[in-house]
Amino acid sequence: MSGTHLSPYPPLFRHSDDSLQPTLDSDLLPQIDFHLLDLDKLTEVCRDWGVFRLVNHGIPADLSNRLQDQAKKLFSLPVESKQALFNSPPMAYFWGTPALTPSGVAITQSAQNLYQLEGLFVLLNQLPQLQGDDPTLRSFRLLLEEYGQHMARLARSIFNVVMRNLGLDPSLSETYLSESTGVVRLYRYTHCRDANQISGMEAHTDSSVLSILNEDEVGGLEVYKDDRWIQVRPITNTLIVNLGDMMQAMSNDEYKSVKHRVLVKKGEDRMSICYFVFPMDDGVIQSTNYRPFTYKMFRTQVQEDIKATGSKVGLQRFMHTEPQIRSSAPTPNPGAQR
Ligand SMILES: O=C(O)CCC(=O)C(=O)O
Numbered sequence: 263m264s265g266t267h268l269s270p271y272p273p274l275f276r277h278s279d280d281s282l283q284p285t286l287d288s289d290l291l292p293q294i295d296f297h298l299l300d301l302d303k304l305t306e307v308c309r310d311w312g313v314f315r316l317v318n319h320g321i322p323a324d325l326s327n328r329l330q331d332q333a334k335k336l337f338s339l340p341v342e343s344k345q346a347l348f349n350s351p352p353m354a355y356f357w358g359t360p361a362l363t364p365s366g367v368a369i370t371q372s373a374q375n376l377y378q379l380e381g382l383f384v385l386l387n388q389l390p391q392l393q394g395d396d397p398t399l400r401s402f403r404l405l406l407e408e409y410g411q412h413m414a415r416l417a418r419s420i421f422n423v424v425m426r427n428l429g430l431d432p433s434l435s436e437t438y439l440s441e442s443t444g445v446v447r448l449y450r451y452t453h454c455r456d457a458n459q460i461s462g463m464e465a466h467t468d469s470s471v472l473s474i475l476n477e478d479e480v481g482g483l484e485v486y487k488d489d490r491w492i493q494v495r496p497i498t499n500t501l502i503v504n505l506g507d508m509m510q511a512m513s514n515d516e517y518k519s520v521k522h523r524v525l526v527k528k529g530e531d532r533m534s535i536c537y538f539v540f541p542m543d544d545g546v547i548q549s550t551n552y553r554p555f556t557y558k559m560f561r562t563q564v565q566e567d568i569k570a571t572g573s574k575v576g577l578q579r580f581m582h583t584e585p586q587i588r589s590s591a592p593t594p595n596p597g598a599q600r
């Protein structure tokens with residue numbers, strides 16, 4: 263997918279000058295071959311990184327390309343058309359924030375805390391309900407259905423290996439990871455005029471069990487490891503898999519929900535297609551470091567925290583003894599508020 267500028271942008275997007283310099287590094291991200299799914303390597307990577315590059319994933323390049331092209335076309339529509347086309351479940355159009363309700367509606371959208379992104383939110387298991395004769399929407403739906411099946415396949419295989427490695431009771435498998443919860447978010451990050459900026463998406467962890475990202479060649483994603491930010495270099499035909507908060511809780515903190523962020527690039531728009539999968543809403547997650555909780559409780563708490571303070575507190579809320587949460591100057595932590 264090319265990084266050409268697509269227009270028109272949603273309103274309020276300004277090219278601000280607060281170019282925050284991250285600590286950059288070359289791409290050190292570990293790589294996992296899906297064909298081999300080496301147990302020892304996967305354990306090590308989940309423990310030390312919480313994120314890896316997946317190769318040999320079996321998604322036809324043509325499917326990714328067509329989905330990206332289709333999304334590009336949709337993003338290039340006027341904002342009013344995007345709003346009109348994606349105005350009800352299973353899809354939603356949003357911009358300025360990745361903080362969404364479970365049906366994809368932006369929770370907060372203040373000029374103060376505006377991120378340079380717009381997105382399409384898709385509830386995969388409700389896609390068959392998408393009716394209408396619009397040929398673009400129809401082909402978009404078909405592509406998403408096929409893509410969603412691949413995502414569910416990858417997530418299930420990786421998760422089953424991870425569960426085995428952790429020695430978790432196999433009977434929890436369907437509760438701890440439920441394909442029916444799968445959502446896709448397609449993002450367009452609008453470029454900035456000057457130096458690279460962090461205003462794409464602020465540092466956050468995902469609430470998911472697993473997230474699978476498919477990015478174009480522009481770059482901008484960074485992961486946090488050992489007190490520094492590491493650039494994720496875009497490599498065609500590879501996916502980035504990151505562990506989310508639910509995985510961290512299930513592993514009793516043995517595995518990491520990796521902190522990550524997105525920089526918007528000078529002069530180039532970026533597109534990414536991100537899949538998130540969660541536990542069953544009412545399935546109880548048990549581990550010794552946390553009080554038993556359900557994903558539904560977690561999501562509700564995250565949304566309350568974002569509404570009250572503008573930021574996600576996350577897993578700390580469910581620790582046996584919740585650490586003192588400072589109410590002043592919270593670190594913005596908007597991502598994965600699903
Ligand atoms: O666009 C990306 O590469 C990352 C998106 C992300 O981190 C999120 O939606 O939580």
Ligand SMILES: [Fe+2]
Nearest residue numbers: 467468597598
């Ligand atoms: Fe994220």
